[in-house]
Each structure stands twice: as structure tokens, then as C-alpha cells.
Amino acid sequence: MDKAKILIVDDDPDLRRGLNLRLRANHYDTAYATDGFSAIAMAQKEKPDLIILDIGLPAGDGFVVLERLQENASLSAIPVIVLTARDPQATREKIMRGGATAFFQKPADNAELLSTIRSVLSPPWPGTVATMA
Amino acid sequence: MSNRHTVLLIEDNPGDADLVRLRLVESESDVDVRCVDRLSAGLQQLGDESPTLVLLDLNLPDSHGAETFRKILNKAPGVPVVVLSGQDDEELAVKAVHQGVQDYLVKGEFNSTQLARAMRYAIERQALLTSLDISRRQQLEFKNQFLSHVSHELRTPLTCIHQFVTLMLDGLTGPLVPQQTEHLETVLRSTNQLRSMIGDLLEATRAESGKIRIEQQCIAIGEVIHQVLSMLRASAQNKGIGLEIGVDTRIPLAFADADRILQVLTNLMDNAIKFTAPGGSVMVKAFLLESDPDFLYISVSDTGRGINPEVKAMIFERLYQEPGTIDDSRKGLGLGLYITHEIVSLHGGRIWVESEPGHGSTFTFTLPLFSLAKLLLPAVVEEGKLRSSLSLITVELTPVSAQAVGNWREIRRQCLELLRSCILADKDLLLPTLGIEKREAFLILAAADLHGTEVITERIREQIARAPDLQGRVVGNVSAVPIALPTRDNSEPIEKQVQELADSVTELVMAVLLKPRNLEPKKINTKVN
Numbered sequence: 001m002d003k004a005k006i007l008i009v010d011d012d013p014d015l016r017r018g019l020n021l022r023l024r025a026n027h028y029d030t031a032y033a034t035d036g037f038s039a040i041a042m043a044q045k046e047k048p049d050l051i052i053l054d055i056g057l058p059a060g061d062g063f064v065v066l067e068r069l070q071e072n073a074s075l076s077a078i079p080v081i082v083l084t085a086r087d088p089q090a091t092r093e094k095i096m097r098g099g100a101t102a103f104f105q106k107p108a109d110n111a112e113l114l115s116t117i118r119s120v121l122s123p124p125w126p127g128t129v130a131t132m133a
Numbered sequence: 134m135s136n137r138h139t140v141l142l143i144e145d146n147p148g149d150a151d152l153v154r155l156r157l158v159e160s161e162s163d164v165d166v167r168c169v170d171r172l173s174a175g176l177q178q179l180g181d182e183s184p185t186l187v188l189l190d191l192n193l194p195d196s197h198g199a200e201t202f203r204k205i206l207n208k209a210p211g212v213p214v215v216v217l218s219g220q221d222d223e224e225l226a227v228k229a230v231h232q233g234v235q236d237y238l239v240k241g242e243f244n245s246t247q248l249a250r251a252m253r254y255a256i257e258r259q260a261l262l263t264s265l266d267i268s269r270r271q272q273l274e275f276k277n278q279f280l281s282h283v284s285h286e287l288r289t290p291l292t293c294i295h296q297f298v299t300l301m302l303d304g305l306t307g308p309l310v311p312q313q314t315e316h317l318e319t320v321l322r323s324t325n326q327l328r329s330m331i332g333d334l335l336e337a338t339r340a341e342s343g344k345i346r347i348e349q350q351c352i353a354i355g356e357v358i359h360q361v362l363s364m365l366r367a368s369a370q371n372k373g374i375g376l377e378i379g380v381d382t383r384i385p386l387a388f389a390d391a392d393r394i395l396q397v398l399t400n401l402m403d404n405a406i407k408f409t410a411p412g413g414s415v416m417v418k419a420f421l422l423e424s425d426p427d428f429l430y431i432s433v434s435d436t437g438r439g440i441n442p443e444v445k446a447m448i449f450e451r452l453y454q455e456p457g458t459i460d461d462s463r464k465g466l467g468l469g470l471y472i473t474h475e476i477v478s479l480h481g482g483r484i485w486v487e488s489e490p491g492h493g494s495t496f497t498f499t500l501p502l503f504s505l506a507k508l509l510l511p512a513v514v515e516e517g518k519l520r521s522s523l524s525l526i527t528v529e530l531t532p533v534s535a536q537a538v539g540n541w542r543e544i545r546r547q548c549l550e551l552l553r554s555c556i557l558a559d560k561d562l563l564l565p566t567l568g569i570e571k572r573e574a575f576l577i578l579a580a581a582d583l584h585g586t587e588v589i590t591e592r593i594r595e596q597i598a599r600a601p602d603l604q605g606r607v608v609g610n611v612s613a614v615p616i617a618l619p620t621r622d623n624s625e626p627i628e629k630q631v632q633e634l635a636d637s638v639t640e641l642v643m644a645v646l647l648k649p650r651n652l653e654p655k656k657i658n659t660k661v662n
Contacts, residue, residue: 018296022305056285085292087285089339089346090281107295110299
């Protein structure tokens with residue numbers, strides 16, 4: 001089975017690098033985007049299986065990205081996990097309404113994040129082994 | 134007065150009203166006076182357009198005494214009010230001033246100059262208060278935004294440290310020698326400490342500005358306690374501290390926000406572990422007190438060094454820190470117990486500490502028990518109409534444990550039968566049953582006054598306790614509230630009115646039950662009995 005591809009959208013280079021290492025160590029393929037505009041372009045180019053999205057981004061914040069993804073027929077089915085430093089109490093509802101599958105506040109617990117990624121990526125039909133860490 | 138003002142005069146005595154008008158004319162104040170003789174008309178005027186000032190008689194045909202000024206202040210908090218008091222109720226007028234009215238004048242004892250001055254100062258004072266309030270709010274808002282921003286900015290580098298330290302600890306960057314692992318674990322511990330401090334900082338700000346949100350629903354406290362225990366077991370074991378639990382399985386459901394109570398219990402138990410020496414123990418209990426039947430008690434006791442009596446009062450205050458902590462762990466920000474206190478208060482509960490220095494401490498807090506009837510109270514009771522000959526009785530069945538239940542349908546059927554035997558078939562109405570998983574709520578509209586309702590509820594309690602098939606398997610929680618028939622067309626037959634009420638009550642119960650976010654709408658079904 002091919003590796004699942006995850007698009008990491010974050011404007012902080014160190015956070016991208018760290019998350020990239022973590023995901024690759026868990027046998028995922030990764031791609032990067034550094035702002036809201038390139039996030040959509042990369043999503044179209046790379047056709048990722050999952051997007052991990054920061055909220056505070058230049059050139060269209062995470063909410064705008066969520067909205068664009070929803071509007072685009074070829075992208076709206078890609079699940080999105082939001083990973084943000086923002087106050088969850090103030091933003092969680094808005095994010096979930098925007099179509100995100102899950103929400104984590106930075107710094108997220110690695111085990112929890114990976115298990116959410118696995119369950120989001122595991123195909124809905126029975127008898128298939130999900131990508132394991 | 135320089136600008137043209139509008140004065141709303143609420144006075145039912147035409148003579149008194151005319152006198153006030155005369156004084157206003159004499160004072161050559163440039164004012165428009167609107168006069169009404171009922172509180173209801175006054176409230177309506179306030180809703181339509183705010184006057185500059187209200188002159189208020191406290192005893193009106195439709196409202197008396199303190200109720201009068203409270204309603205006005207409530208309706209238009211920014212409008213200055215001057216009370217027109219009689220000679221015999223000056224005391225009440227003074228009370229009104231304490232509660233937010235700007236001034237009072239005794240009828241027949243003021244001249245035009247005094248009236249004009251009272252009005253002018255009332256307007257000035259109110260304007261000052263309003264601007265003070267606005268600037269206080271702005272400052273608070275600024276501080277909140279600042280803290281929210283800072284905590285956001287702090288989290289990004291913190292996330293980076295956390296990510297790379299865990300990458301190294303997980304061996305993803307190459308093998309580590311044991312000493313490196315040990316050092317990195319120290320870094321990770323500090324990182325986590327910093328993370329929780331940043332969280333506390335934001336939370337305390339929210340508490341202070343009343344922005345902590347809680348979503349109360351029915352929760353089983355035992356589950357929350359077990360969750361906390363499993364989270365803290367490792368750290369207790371590492372320190373050689375035993376964790377004990379004493380929760381009666383028959384404890385009823387609480388009405389609380391599970392996430393918030395998890396937070397409260399984690400904080401209390403974390404503290405208990407921190408301040409207890411190795412070899413000691415921490416005990417968490419949940420229990421009921423006969424003297425306080427509406428609340429659930431949860432206590433966390435430790436065998437630590439205890440708390441000095443003089444600091445007991447300060448311990449729940451913001452930024453309080455225990456001086457001279459002997460523990461090797463660092464001090465926190467001193468916000469944990471403050472946040473805990475605020476969360477418990479928001480639930481309508483209390484928290485306190487009992488301690489004997491050298492012999493440990495016990496923190497106890499209370500949470501309201503879940504009661505359908507109480508939840509429905511604000512919706513079904515019309516204000517000021519508590520004397521009613523109709524009441525809503527709710528009977529909630531909760532299984533003692535999953536194993537004890539067996540055939541739930543059968544238990545439900547038996548309870549229905551039992552309830553039918555307790556009510557009068559031609560007067561009282563058993564509404565459709567509401568079931569959520571293995572919990573059941575029965576609703577009865579009883580045509581009974583307070584005493585009659587008490588008789589019925591007592592009978593139901595007795596019967597449930599005595600029914601052989603229910604004993605030891607379910608807990609029955611019976612409560613009642615008096616309700617008022619909505620005012621409607623009296624020409625309709627009473628049966629129809631009651632049926633309509635029954636429908637709206639059922640709808641209401643559904644709404645209350647559906648609101649909690651963790652209960653999926655599809656799990657709730659109504660069954661017509």
C-alpha cells in the first residue's frame with residue numbers, strides 16, 4: 001500500500017521541520033505550504049490524503065483556507081486537522097464549523113495527534129489495516 | 134440644565150404628579166416631561182426610548198416597594214433614577230440609593246431648586262459611573278487581548294522545543310546514552326510545566342472577566358474520578374504515594390461540565406500529591422449529606438503537611454503561593470486554586486479546605502445534583518405565580534450499575550405501572566416517557582397543590598423503594614415543581630388546555646435533554662406509553 005500523503009501548512013519553519021520529521025518517522029509522505037495562498041495551490045498539486053493546518057498564516061489565514069477547500073469540489077473531501085497555538089475556547093467552534101475534522105492546540109500530544117491522523121486516514125471499509133506508526 | 138432633557142415621571146397620584154410638574158416649571162429647567170401612572174407603562178417607555186432621567190414613585194398600582202426600583206434599574210441600567218419617597222418610607226428610599234438609584238426626594242419636602250439640583254447631580258453621577266464602567270471594561274478587554282496574544286506567541290517556540298525534545302527522546306534522531314535521556318526528560322518536564330502555566334494564565338484572565346464557559350449536563354462523577362486517577366497514577370507511584378478512592382456506586386448524577394470538573398479534580402489531586410511526602414496517601418471520595426440533599430460532595434484528602442489556619446482564607450485567592458515549599462518541584466503561578474474556586478462557583482457549588490498542620494488537608498467541593506424538575510423550573514414557572522394547583526413531577530431512573538440492570542424494558546414497564554397506581558387517572562397526566570440510553574425520565578402533570586404534590590411524590594418514593602423488582606437495580610430520583618398554566622383563552626375546555634401544556638412541557642424537556650453536547654440527538658426517543 002502506498003504511503004498516505006500529508007500536507008503540512010505552517011508559517012514557522014522550525015515547526016514544519018519538526019512535524020515533518022515526526023510524520024516521516026511514522027511512515028507518512030509529506031508536503032509543505034507556508035501560507036494560505038500556497039496551501040490551496042499545494043493541495044491542488046499534491047492531492048494530499050490529509051492536511052494539517054495552522055490558523056495564523058500570512059496570505060489568507062486558516063479560516064480562509066478552510067473556506068477555499070470547502071468551495072473547491074476536488075478538495076472539499078480532504079480531511080483537515082487544525083493545529084494552532086490559539087485559544088481553543090475562542091476558536092474551536094469556528095474551526096469545526098469551517099469543516100475541520102479535528103482540533104489540537106499547540107503543543108499537541110504526539111500520541112494523540114498520531115492516533116487521530118491514523119483514524120482519519122483509515123479507510124471506512126472493514127478488513128483494511130490502517131497505516132501504523 | 135443646558136441641554137434639553139426628557140424626564141420620565143412614573144407617579145400614580147395625579148396631585149403629586151402635578152406638583153412635580155409645577156416644581157419643574159418653577160425651576161425653569163428645560164425639560165420635556167412624560168408622565169405615566171403604572172410601572173408597566175414606565176417600563177414600556179424605557180424600552181421605546183431612553184429618557185435622560187426617571188423620577189420614580191415606589192408605590193404604584195402594579196408594583197410596590199423595592200421591586201419597583203429594581204425593575205426600573207434592571208430595564209435601563211444606564212438611566213439615572215431619582216426616587217420620590219413618601220415621608221414614611223424614607224428608609225426604603227435609602228435602600229434604593231444603596232442599590233443603584235442616584236438620589237431620593239421626600240414628597241412635599243422639596244422645592245424647585247432642590248429638585249433641579251437633585252436631577253442635575255443624578256445625571257452627572259450616572260454619566261461618571263457609565264464612563265468609569267466603560268473604561269474599566271476597556272482596560273480589562275485590553276489586558277485580556279494582551280494576555281491572549283502573549284500566550285499565543287509563547288506557545289509557538291514552546292511547541293518547537295516540545296517537538297524536537299520528543300523527537301530525540303523517541304529515538305527518531307539517533308540513539309541516546311542514558312544520561313542524555315535523563316536530561317531530555319528534565320527538559321520535557323519543564324516544557325510541560327511551562328505549557329500548563331501558559332494555560333493557567335489565560336484561564337485566570339477568563340475567570341476574572343467572567344468568560345469561563347461551562348456547559349452543565351448530567352454526568353457520573355465516578356467516571357470523572359476514575360479518569361483523573363488513571364492520569365495521575367504514574368506520578369503518584371513514582372513518588373511512592375498511594376491513591377485511594379471511595380465512591381458509592383449508587384451516587385446520583387451531578388449537573389456539571391465534565392471537562393471542567395476533570396480540571397478541578399486534576400488540580401486538587403495534583404496538589405495533594407505534590408504536598409504529600411513519600412509513603413503517604415491521597416484519598417478521593419464522593420458522597421451525599423442528608424442535611425444538604427441538592428448537592429453532591431467530593432473531597433480530596435492527603436496525609437501531607439497540612440495548611441496553617443492563617444493561610445486557609447487566602448488559599449483560593451489569585452496569585453497566592455505557599456511560602457517555603459519543601460517539595461522539590463517548582464512553584465506554580467498561584468492560579469490553580471483560584472481557577473478551581475471560580476469553576477466550582479460557576480456550577481453553583483462551594484469549595485473549602487479543612488486542615489490540621491502536620492496531619493494533612495481535605496479539600497471539599499459541592500456540585501448540584503442533576504434534576505430535570507429544577508432545570509425546567511425557570512421555563513414553567515411564571516414569575517410571581519408560585520401558588521399554583523398544578524405541578525410537574527419528574528421521576529428519573531438510573532441503573533445502579535450496568536450489571537444490575539438486566540432487562541431495562543421490563544424495569545421501565547414496572548415503573549410505569551407503579552406510577553399509574555400513584556396518580557389519579559382522571560386528574561393527573563402521565564406524559565410520554567423520555568429515555569436516554571439506560572436512563573429513563575417519567576413526567577407527570579399533577580392537578581395538585583403543594584401539599585397534594587408532596588403526598589404524591591412521597592408515595593412514589595416509597596413505592597420505588599419497596600418494589601421488589603426495582604430494589605438494588607435502579608435509583609429513582611423524584612422531584613417536583615409547581616407550574617402555572619400559560620394564560621390563554623379560557624373558553625377552551627380544560628382538557629384541551631392541559632393537553633396543550635403537556636405538549637409544550639414535553640417539548641421543553643426534549644430541549645433541555647438535547648442541549649448537552651455529548652448526548653446525541655438520535656439517542657433520545659419519545660415513546661408514547
